[in-house]
Amino acid sequence: MPPGDTLQRWICDQCGEIHYQNPKLIVGTVPEYQNKILLCRRAIEPRYGYWTLPAGFMENDETTGQAALRETLEESGARVELGEPFTMISVPRVNQVHLYYRARVHDLGAKPGEETIEVAMFEEARIPWDEIAFRTVGFTLKRWFADRAKGSFSFHAEDLMA
Amino acid sequence: MPPGDTLQRWICDQCGEIHYQNPKLIVGTVPEYQNKILLCRRAIEPRYGYWTLPAGFMENDETTGQAALRETLEESGARVELGEPFTMISVPRVNQVHLYYRARVHDLGAKPGEETIEVAMFEEARIPWDEIAFRTVGFTLKRWFADRAKGSFSFHAEDLMA
Numbered sequence: 001m002p003p004g005d006t007l008q009r010w011i012c013d014q015c016g017e018i019h020y021q022n023p024k025l026i027v028g029t030v031p032e033y034q035n036k037i038l039l040c041r042r043a044i045e046p047r048y049g050y051w052t053l054p055a056g057f058m059e060n061d062e063t064t065g066q067a068a069l070r071e072t073l074e075e076s077g078a079r080v081e082l083g084e085p086f087t088m089i090s091v092p093r094v095n096q097v098h099l100y101y102r103a104r105v106h107d108l109g110a111k112p113g114e115e116t117i118e119v120a121m122f123e124e125a126r127i128p129w130d131e132i133a134f135r136t137v138g139f140t141l142k143r144w145f146a147d148r149a150k151g152s153f154s155f156h157a158e159d160l161m162a
Numbered sequence: 163m164p165p166g167d168t169l170q171r172w173i174c175d176q177c178g179e180i181h182y183q184n185p186k187l188i189v190g191t192v193p194e195y196q197n198k199i200l201l202c203r204r205a206i207e208p209r210y211g212y213w214t215l216p217a218g219f220m221e222n223d224e225t226t227g228q229a230a231l232r233e234t235l236e237e238s239g240a241r242v243e244l245g246e247p248f249t250m251i252s253v254p255r256v257n258q259v260h261l262y263y264r265a266r267v268h269d270l271g272a273k274p275g276e277e278t279i280e281v282a283m284f285e286e287a288r289i290p291w292d293e294i295a296f297r298t299v300g301f302t303l304k305r306w307f308a309d310r311a312k313g314s315f316s317f318h319a320e321d322l323m324a
Binding site: 007020021022023024025057058059060061062063064065066084085088090092095097154155157159 | 169182183184185186187219220221222223224225226227228246247250252254257259316317319321
C-alpha cells in the first residue's frame with residue numbers, strides 16, 4: 001500500500017512503478033442501417049460463436065468516440081457515422097464499464113477483423129436473442145428497439161450486478 | 163508486446179503479469195442544494211487551493227454511481243442523493259474520462275476529507291470561475307447552469323483536446 005493510499009496496489013519490485021488496477025472502459029457502437037442492426041459473430045473466447053455488437057477496450061491516447069469508431073472498424077470492417085452515447089453499463093463483477101454509441105453504417109467494408117467469424121445485419125424480429133454474447137449487448141439492443149418504438153432515443157445508465 | 167496484441171504493454175519480469183495501461187475513469191457529482199452548488203477547495207496538488215467538484219478515480223468492485231457517492235463523501239463530507247449522469251468528458255492528453263452525476267445534498271456533514279481545505283456552497287453569480295481547478299469542472303458547471311436556465315437537464319458528452 002503506497003503512502004497516503006487506502007488500497008493495496010501492484011508495485012514493480014525492480015523499478016517501483018505502481019500499477020493501479022482501475023475499472024476499464026469497453027466502448028462500442030450500435031450500428032444501424034435501414035432499420036437493421038449490425039452484429040458480429042465472435043471468433044474468440046469468451047463466447048466464441050455468439051453474436052455481439054462491435055466493442056472493445058478503450059486505449060490510451062484516444063477519446064471514447066475514437067475508441068468506438070476504431071473498435072467498430074476493427075471487429076466488423078464497417079465504417080460508421082457516430083451518433084450520441086446511448087448506454088453506459090457498470091459491470092463491477094469484472095471491473096468494467098461498457099459504453100455504447102448510436103451509429104449509422106456508411107460502408108459495410110470488405111471483410112471483418114480477425115476476432116469476427118462473420119458480420120450480419122438483423123431486423124428486430126430476427127435478432128438472435130438466445131445467441132447474444134454478453135448481457136450488456138442484450139440490454140443495449142433491447143433499449144435501442146424500445147427507444148426506436150417510442151420515436152426518441154435517450155441515454156441509459158444501468159448497473160449489471162452479479 | 164504480448165502474442166496477438168497490437169500495442170506494447172507493461173509485463174512483470176518475475177511473474178509475467180501483464181499490466182494494461184488503459185484510460186481511467188474519474189467520477190464525481192454536481193451537488194446542488196437550494197440553487198447553490200457545493201465546491202471543494204483542494205488541499206493537494208495538482209491545483210492546490212483551487213476549487214473543484216468532488217470527484218476521483220473509480221476503483222475496482224464498484225459501479226460508476228457508487229464511485230460518485232464515495233468520492234463525494236470522501237472529499238466533501240457531504241451525503242447526497244444521486245441523480246442522472248450529466249457530463250462525460252474524454253481527456254486523452256492524460257488518458258482519462260471524467261463522468262459527473264447530478265446530485266442533491268442531503269447532509270453537508272461535519273467536516274471535509276483530507277484532500278479538501280474547505281467546502282462551500284455557491285450560487286451561480288458567486289462561482290469562482292477564475293479559481294476552478296480543472297477544465298472538466300468548469301465545463302460541467304457551465305453546462306449545469308445553462309441547462310437549469312433552460313428548465314431541463316440532459317446528458318452532455320464532450321472531448322477536451324490538448
